[in-house]
Amino acid sequence: MSGLWLAGMAADGAREAASARTAASRAEQKAHGLEQRIRELEHHVGRLSLLNQALWEVLRERAKLTDAELEQKAHEIDLRDGVADGRMTETPLQCPSCGRVSNSKHWKCLYCGQQFEKPIMG
Secondary structure, three states: OOHHHHHHHHHHHHHHHHHHHHHHHHHHHHHHHHHHHHHHHHHHHHHHHHHHHHHHHHHHHHHOOOHHHHHHHHHHHHHHHOOOOOOOOOOEEEOOOOOOEEEOOOOEOOOOOOEOOOOOOO
16 A cells, blocks of 8 residues: 555544544533523523412412412413413414414514513513
8 A cells, every 4th residue: 555545544534533523522512501501491490480489379378369279270271272281382373453363472463563462471
């Protein structure tokens, strides 16, 4: 085998190794960013859980509501999208101005620009 061919093979191998190191570095950075995002979301969910529990206890004490009433309301809200899956799902909204339907995550009509009223807890 010629030395030139071996040198070319070595250069190809070096380029592939450098490319693999770059890809590994990017993957590591992405994983670190995702881990950070998960920590932030876990903190956020924990805080929301605490605040929801505090709100429920205040309501239960002051409004004399029962846990059964809360469960019934949660079930009612869960079924608004037609699926009993234990969560709220984004649903289409009809624009009060032009009557066209937009996705609820936008809170603004995609057709006429009318701002929708956002829910207090949304």
